[in-house]
Amino acid sequence: MTKHLTTIDATTCGHACACGDASAEPLIGRRQFVAFGAVALAAAALAACSAGSDLTSPGTVSATSFKLSDFPTLGTVGGVTTTTVGGVPLAIVRTGTSSFSAFSRICPHQGSTINVTSSGFLCPNHGATFNASGQWVGGQRTSNLTSYPVAYDSAAGTLTVGS
Ligand code: FES
Known part of the structure:
Protein backbone atom coordinates (compact mmCIF):
# COMPACT_ATOMS: atom_id res chain seq x y z
CA MET A 1 0.00 0.00 0.00
CA THR A 2 1.33 3.44 -0.96
CA LYS A 3 1.84 6.03 1.78
CA HIS A 4 1.63 9.74 1.09
CA LEU A 5 3.01 12.62 3.10
CA THR A 6 0.16 15.03 2.51
CA THR A 7 -3.48 14.73 3.41
CA ILE A 8 -4.82 18.29 3.28
CA ASP A 9 -6.60 19.60 0.21
CA ALA A 10 -7.47 16.13 -0.93
CA THR A 11 -8.45 15.83 -4.54
CA THR A 12 -8.65 12.66 -6.61
CA CYS A 13 -7.23 10.06 -4.24
CA GLY A 14 -7.72 11.94 -1.01
CA HIS A 15 -4.18 13.31 -1.06
CA ALA A 16 -2.69 16.60 -2.14
CA CYS A 17 -0.47 14.77 -4.58
CA ALA A 18 -3.51 14.01 -6.78
CA CYS A 19 -1.95 10.72 -7.77
CA GLY A 20 -5.27 8.97 -8.22
CA ASP A 21 -4.22 6.04 -6.01
CA ALA A 22 -7.40 5.10 -4.20
CA SER A 23 -5.53 2.58 -2.05
CA ALA A 24 -3.12 5.17 -0.70
CA GLU A 25 -3.04 5.49 3.06
CA PRO A 26 -2.12 8.82 4.62
CA LEU A 27 0.81 8.85 7.07
CA ILE A 28 -1.05 11.18 9.43
CA GLY A 29 -4.54 12.57 9.47
CA ARG A 30 -5.49 16.23 9.34
CA ARG A 31 -6.28 16.38 13.06
CA GLN A 32 -2.95 14.79 13.90
CA PHE A 33 -1.19 17.24 11.56
CA VAL A 34 -2.88 20.26 13.20
CA ALA A 35 -2.20 18.95 16.72
CA PHE A 36 1.44 18.29 15.89
CA GLY A 37 1.78 21.80 14.45
CA ALA A 38 0.31 23.37 17.60
CA VAL A 39 2.73 21.46 19.82
CA ALA A 40 5.66 22.44 17.61
CA LEU A 41 4.65 26.13 17.70
CA ALA A 42 4.27 26.08 21.49
CA ALA A 43 7.70 24.47 21.88
CA ALA A 44 9.27 27.06 19.60
CA ALA A 45 7.65 29.93 21.51
CA LEU A 46 8.80 28.51 24.84
CA ALA A 47 12.34 28.09 23.57
CA ALA A 48 12.40 31.68 22.32
CA CYS A 49 11.23 32.99 25.71
CA SER A 50 13.66 31.02 27.82
CA ALA A 51 16.81 31.01 25.77
CA GLY A 52 17.28 34.57 24.51
CA SER A 53 17.76 35.27 20.87
CA ASP A 54 21.01 33.31 20.42
CA LEU A 55 22.50 36.26 18.56
CA THR A 56 26.24 36.66 18.80
CA SER A 57 28.23 39.84 18.49
CA PRO A 58 30.32 40.20 15.35
CA GLY A 59 34.04 40.71 15.89
CA THR A 60 33.93 43.96 13.98
CA VAL A 61 31.38 46.48 12.73
CA SER A 62 31.76 48.69 9.68
CA ALA A 63 33.18 52.12 10.47
S1 FES B 1 22.47 36.53 30.88
FE1 FES B 1 21.57 34.99 29.63
S2 FES B 1 21.17 36.01 27.76
FE2 FES B 1 22.12 37.49 28.99
Whole structure:
Protein backbone atom coordinates (compact mmCIF):
# COMPACT_ATOMS: atom_id res chain seq x y z
CA MET A 1 0.00 0.00 0.00
CA THR A 2 1.33 3.44 -0.96
CA LYS A 3 1.84 6.03 1.78
CA HIS A 4 1.63 9.74 1.09
CA LEU A 5 3.01 12.62 3.10
CA THR A 6 0.16 15.03 2.51
CA THR A 7 -3.48 14.73 3.41
CA ILE A 8 -4.82 18.29 3.28
CA ASP A 9 -6.60 19.60 0.21
CA ALA A 10 -7.47 16.13 -0.93
CA THR A 11 -8.45 15.83 -4.54
CA THR A 12 -8.65 12.66 -6.61
CA CYS A 13 -7.23 10.06 -4.24
CA GLY A 14 -7.72 11.94 -1.01
CA HIS A 15 -4.18 13.31 -1.06
CA ALA A 16 -2.69 16.60 -2.14
CA CYS A 17 -0.47 14.77 -4.58
CA ALA A 18 -3.51 14.01 -6.78
CA CYS A 19 -1.95 10.72 -7.77
CA GLY A 20 -5.27 8.97 -8.22
CA ASP A 21 -4.22 6.04 -6.01
CA ALA A 22 -7.40 5.10 -4.20
CA SER A 23 -5.53 2.58 -2.05
CA ALA A 24 -3.12 5.17 -0.70
CA GLU A 25 -3.04 5.49 3.06
CA PRO A 26 -2.12 8.82 4.62
CA LEU A 27 0.81 8.85 7.07
CA ILE A 28 -1.05 11.18 9.43
CA GLY A 29 -4.54 12.57 9.47
CA ARG A 30 -5.49 16.23 9.34
CA ARG A 31 -6.28 16.38 13.06
CA GLN A 32 -2.95 14.79 13.90
CA PHE A 33 -1.19 17.24 11.56
CA VAL A 34 -2.88 20.26 13.20
CA ALA A 35 -2.20 18.95 16.72
CA PHE A 36 1.44 18.29 15.89
CA GLY A 37 1.78 21.80 14.45
CA ALA A 38 0.31 23.37 17.60
CA VAL A 39 2.73 21.46 19.82
CA ALA A 40 5.66 22.44 17.61
CA LEU A 41 4.65 26.13 17.70
CA ALA A 42 4.27 26.08 21.49
CA ALA A 43 7.70 24.47 21.88
CA ALA A 44 9.27 27.06 19.60
CA ALA A 45 7.65 29.93 21.51
CA LEU A 46 8.80 28.51 24.84
CA ALA A 47 12.34 28.09 23.57
CA ALA A 48 12.40 31.68 22.32
CA CYS A 49 11.23 32.99 25.71
CA SER A 50 13.66 31.02 27.82
CA ALA A 51 16.81 31.01 25.77
CA GLY A 52 17.28 34.57 24.51
CA SER A 53 17.76 35.27 20.87
CA ASP A 54 21.01 33.31 20.42
CA LEU A 55 22.50 36.26 18.56
CA THR A 56 26.24 36.66 18.80
CA SER A 57 28.23 39.84 18.49
CA PRO A 58 30.32 40.20 15.35
CA GLY A 59 34.04 40.71 15.89
CA THR A 60 33.93 43.96 13.98
CA VAL A 61 31.38 46.48 12.73
CA SER A 62 31.76 48.69 9.68
CA ALA A 63 33.18 52.12 10.47
CA THR A 64 30.25 54.46 11.01
CA SER A 65 30.44 58.14 11.96
CA PHE A 66 28.10 60.09 14.21
CA LYS A 67 27.86 63.71 15.24
CA LEU A 68 28.67 63.87 18.93
CA SER A 69 26.01 66.58 19.27
CA ASP A 70 23.38 64.00 18.27
CA PHE A 71 24.00 62.23 21.60
CA PRO A 72 23.50 64.76 24.42
CA THR A 73 24.20 62.12 27.09
CA LEU A 74 27.77 61.88 25.78
CA GLY A 75 28.31 65.55 26.60
CA THR A 76 29.75 64.61 30.00
CA VAL A 77 32.32 62.04 31.07
CA GLY A 78 30.55 58.87 32.16
CA GLY A 79 27.62 59.48 29.83
CA VAL A 80 26.22 56.55 27.87
CA THR A 81 24.09 56.35 24.75
CA THR A 82 22.74 53.53 22.65
CA THR A 83 22.61 53.21 18.90
CA THR A 84 22.84 50.60 16.16
CA VAL A 85 25.60 49.99 13.62
CA GLY A 86 25.03 47.46 10.88
CA GLY A 87 22.15 45.95 12.81
CA VAL A 88 24.27 45.52 15.95
CA PRO A 89 22.86 47.27 19.05
CA LEU A 90 25.67 49.27 20.64
CA ALA A 91 26.40 51.30 23.73
CA ILE A 92 28.85 54.18 23.50
CA VAL A 93 30.40 55.40 26.75
CA ARG A 94 32.30 58.65 27.22
CA THR A 95 35.30 57.57 29.26
CA GLY A 96 37.20 60.88 29.28
CA THR A 97 37.18 64.38 27.84
CA SER A 98 38.37 63.01 24.51
CA SER A 99 37.97 59.25 24.86
CA PHE A 100 35.06 56.91 24.22
CA SER A 101 34.33 53.17 24.28
CA ALA A 102 31.78 51.21 22.29
CA PHE A 103 30.31 47.83 23.21
CA SER A 104 27.93 45.41 21.62
CA ARG A 105 24.69 45.19 23.61
CA ILE A 106 24.23 41.57 22.52
CA CYS A 107 24.67 39.51 25.67
CA PRO A 108 27.55 37.04 25.30
CA HIS A 109 25.55 34.43 27.26
CA GLN A 110 22.58 33.78 24.97
CA GLY A 111 22.18 36.88 22.86
CA SER A 112 19.57 38.99 24.62
CA THR A 113 19.87 42.75 24.24
CA ILE A 114 21.36 44.20 27.41
CA ASN A 115 20.17 47.41 29.03
CA VAL A 116 22.09 50.41 30.35
CA THR A 117 22.07 50.89 34.14
CA SER A 118 23.47 53.57 36.39
CA SER A 119 26.66 51.55 36.88
CA GLY A 120 27.03 49.72 33.58
CA PHE A 121 24.85 47.13 31.87
CA LEU A 122 22.34 44.45 32.83
CA CYS A 123 20.99 41.59 30.78
CA PRO A 124 17.24 41.24 31.37
CA ASN A 125 17.22 37.55 30.49
CA HIS A 126 19.40 35.85 33.13
CA GLY A 127 20.82 38.82 35.00
CA ALA A 128 24.42 39.03 33.81
CA THR A 129 25.86 42.39 34.85
CA PHE A 130 28.73 44.30 33.29
CA ASN A 131 30.56 47.42 34.42
CA ALA A 132 30.86 50.56 32.28
CA SER A 133 34.05 49.09 30.77
CA GLY A 134 32.06 46.13 29.44
CA GLN A 135 33.58 43.62 31.87
CA TRP A 136 31.37 40.92 33.34
CA VAL A 137 30.98 41.59 37.08
CA GLY A 138 28.14 39.37 38.29
CA GLY A 139 24.93 37.48 37.71
CA GLN A 140 24.86 34.78 35.05
CA ARG A 141 28.49 33.89 34.38
CA THR A 142 29.55 34.84 30.85
CA SER A 143 32.32 36.69 29.05
CA ASN A 144 32.89 40.43 28.72
CA LEU A 145 30.98 42.50 26.18
CA THR A 146 32.47 42.72 22.72
CA SER A 147 34.13 46.11 22.26
CA TYR A 148 34.72 48.10 19.10
CA PRO A 149 37.18 50.92 18.40
CA VAL A 150 35.99 54.51 18.61
CA ALA A 151 37.82 57.42 16.98
CA TYR A 152 36.98 60.92 18.19
CA ASP A 153 37.57 63.91 15.93
CA SER A 154 37.24 66.88 18.25
CA ALA A 155 37.59 69.43 15.43
CA ALA A 156 34.75 67.90 13.45
CA GLY A 157 32.82 66.86 16.55
CA THR A 158 32.40 63.32 15.27
CA LEU A 159 32.74 59.80 16.59
CA THR A 160 33.61 56.94 14.28
CA VAL A 161 32.69 53.53 15.66
CA GLY A 162 34.08 50.35 14.14
CA SER A 163 36.76 49.73 11.57
S1 FES B 1 21.17 36.01 27.76
FE1 FES B 1 21.57 34.99 29.63
S2 FES B 1 22.47 36.53 30.88
FE2 FES B 1 22.12 37.49 28.99
